[in-house]
Amino acid sequence: MTTWHDYLKEEGRPPSWPYPVRFEQEREVDTDILVIGGGIAGCWAAISAARLGMRVALVEKSDTVRSGSGGPGCDHWCNAPANPLSRVDPDGWARHMASRPYSNGIGIQIQCREDFDTLLEMEQMGGKIRDTEDEYVGVEGRDDKTKFMISPRYGTIHSYFPDPRMGEPNFNPPETRNNVVIRVWGSTFKPALKKECKRLGVQIFDRVMGTGLLTENGIQGARVIGATGFDTRTGEFLIFKSKATILSTAGAGSIWFMSMELGGYSNMHSRAISGDGTVMAFRAGAELTKMEAGGVVRIATGYKHKWYTGGGDASYENVPLVDANGKRLPYPIQGWVDAGAMVPAPGVEEKIREGILKGEYALPFYADFPSMPKVEQDATWKLMLGEEATTKVIIKTFNEAGFNTRKDMLQSYKFIEGQSLPQWREAGYGGGLLVDWNLKTSLDGLYAAGTQMFAPEDHSYAAATGRYAGRKAVAYARGIGESKLARDQIETIKNRVYAPVRRSGGIEWKELHAGIARVMQYYASEFRSESLFKMGMDALEKIETESVPMLYALDPHKLMRTLEDLSILEYAKIIIQASRARKASSLPLGFQRLDYPDVDPPEWNKFMTIKLENDKVKIGDLPPEFWGDMKQQYETHNRDYEGVYRGK
Amino acid sequence: MAKKELFALPNVQTPNRPVVFDPDYCTGCNICVEVCPIDVYIPNPEEGKPPIILHPEECWYCGTCAVDCPCPGAIKFNWPLQARGYWKNRETGKIGQI
Ligand SMILES: Cc1cc2nc3c(=O)[nH]c(=O)nc-3n(C[C@H](O)[C@H](O)[C@H](O)COP(=O)(O)OP(=O)(O)OC[C@H]3O[C@@H](n4cnc5c(N)ncnc54)[C@H](O)[C@@H]3O)c2cc1C
Ligand code: SF4
Ligand code: SF4
Secondary structure, three states: OOHHHHHHHOOOOOOOOOOOOOOOOOOEEEEOOEOOOOOHHHHHHHHHHHOOOOOEEEEEEEOOEEEEOOOOOOEEEEEEEEEEEOOOOHHHHHHHHOOOOOOOOOHHHHHHHHHHHHHHHHHHHHOOOOOOOOOOOOOOOOOOOOOEOOOOOOOOOOOOOOOOOOOOOOOOOOOOOOOOOOOOOOOHHHHHHHHHHOOOOOOEEEEEEEEEEHHHHHOOOEEEEEEEEEEOOOOOEEEEEOOEEEEOOOOOOOOOOOOOOOOOOOOOOOOOEOOOHHHHHHOOOEEEEEOOOOEOOOOOOOOOOOOOOOOOOOHHHHOOOOOOOOOOOOOOOOHHHHHOOOOOOOHHHHHHHHHHHHOOOOOEEEOOOOOOOHHHHHHHHHHHHHOOOOOHHHHHHHHOOOOOOOOEEEOOOOOOOOOOOOOOOOOOOOOEEOOOOOOEEOOOEEOOOOEEEEOOOHHHHHHHHHHHHHHHHHHHOOOOOOOOOOHHHHHHHHHHHHHHOOOOOEEOOOHHHHHHHHHHHOOOOOEOOHHHHHHHHHHHHHHHHHHHHHOOOOHHHHHHHHHOOOHHHHHHHHHHHHHOOOOOOEEOOEEOOOOOOOOOOOOHHEEEEEEEEEOOOEEEEEEOOOOOOOOHHHHOOOOOOOOOOOOO | OOOOOOOOOOOOOOOOOOOEEEEOOOOOOOOHHHHHOOOOOOOOOOOOOOOOEEOOHHHOOOOOHHHHOOOOOHHHHEEOOOOEEEEEOOOOOOOEEE
């Protein structure tokens, strides 16, 4: 007996709900620092705040041990230019990264200055960051003294953006490499972070979903003094009172996907990521930016073949790609010879596609593991894929089924499955909370870290910015006295949260989700214009007024999913409203307006911001590098930074 | 013995079975229930028995249930048909699939 249907058939009745049911019952928690979202950024924030002696409460929708996108693992500690093998100056590399349009210079500077210290602290806590067992002696990039494994990624340029210099063999000779990315054993990280949280006395609230922020006197735009949550197994209502609050619930994953049931969701985010934090902050009056940004989902699971099916789209990895007859494709790989390319130069894919049509390249394509030296095969298969999050179980199943890198070539799905539909978009890596050099949002008492901020980067960025937000929130909280929660604000949230379980029938979350996704596919996707936006807003508002009052959830779990989709509904509305405000098209923002076809005209080279004031949307803008001189600002704000943790 | 009655049941969700438990090896410790970030499982009402897969279609294939299980052989990952990868032996050309 394994499935619910099996159980029903055998027992003649469904299993009872296994947890006590406590809908609407309240529990109050008083803390100094409240962290909402216990992923990478959240755990690091909690740890750094607790190390400074503050009482910390960490609220996590799943279980902190494996939650979030980085919960299962991480194989690349990207952009650690302060590591001893690096050949670039951290401040210079930060400027290089921040020169990509609409990036976040504040977060990037913090990452480049502090993520190597963060990595060393990861090791102190029990995370594995070096080849201590000498498993990979002889692998290119391994430093025999430190036992760090430098990755080929970002070999000579930070290659998120296509660059014509990429893809030329031997472009990346050893003496000119940047050495900024370190291969790590990231499956050891999350359990170690949770353990450290516990050791430091962080109060962990697992399976609690944050549902709303509480502000002074319940006023929108006022200081944040706590939050509410609900237990996703029991339905209990939690009220947190805090001196400072850090949001780290990441972005929103699935706004444009109608169904989330086809083999594992669909992008680079955990299933649990649904824009909750962004929406909570927006409702409280915080300013967001870059919300109009988006792009076609490239790495998808289910809809497209899983990129992470161990070289399922091997073009992403560092294994040479060959056609069905063994002919090498001119597709750059993330290996040493191709500069650690993450994205091919423009035109490369088109050339291959034409080659397929002309019979030059035979489908399907394969990742030619056997052509690599054995140690490189192992480093790619066991370390890179073995540690890169959801891939650990993939190599496990492949190994068990008899796949062997010594003999076998993995199929690549990159070309055979075709392009992603332009309507399958993702918002997760674009918009988010606006922050200052303290990672404080536009609201007093509210901080943000990791993917929760606008224009986020990757794992080490989430870790370093979480660690930074923790210490900045503590500095603020030290000067804060008692505050009084506004009961009417709590009641408003409570009514919203429990409305679906107070009904005994109606529509369920899956239909709501599909309905929102459909609207976004039609009215806020590849083609955008004022008239489409208007139709989109009207359609979302129709859902809000007609369908939301019919939402129904049977148990606490379904209530969680329902509330996630209510976040997504709000998030979708924010996207459309922010999109309306940008009256120009933009390539880096993935933003094509039919009514304003000019692409990136100079006067629109600015961040558009959006917030609520008295429940009315207010649009603003900020200059492209509003953060100022990155090095100087960082130093001014961090004179007291003490480097790697030396406490017990 | 279970009753052999024919019930009127709705269609199963798809995919339906992200993992297959082996009751001979599974101790019912529920570690997989606790690590699963999605609450795909609930504990079996009968102690010592494998968990029940309640929300299979919400699984994001993170694999941590199978990776963190302390009992070898207790839980086997079960990719849905459409997500089973292929490979080819370089010498023989023979196609393999998980
Ligand atoms: C398969 C995969 C492989 C990856 N590999 C790498 C890699 O090798 N290198 C790299 O640099 N990056 C990698 N990444 C990206 C990296 O994992 C993310 O950048 C990182 O996890 C972001 O950290 P975060 O804290 O912002 O978000 P997350 O780690 O996702 O944490 C967000 C947390 O918030 C919780 N949450 C959400 N809503 C709520 C709520 N309402 N209340 C309470 N909690 C909530 C979630 O459960 C989650 O735990 C990978 C991602 C994936 C999916
Ligand atoms: S499968 Fe493993 S982790 Fe899950 S209950 Fe059985 S023994 Fe425990
Ligand atoms: S693979 Fe991940 S999401 Fe799916 S059941 Fe296992 S732990 Fe849960």
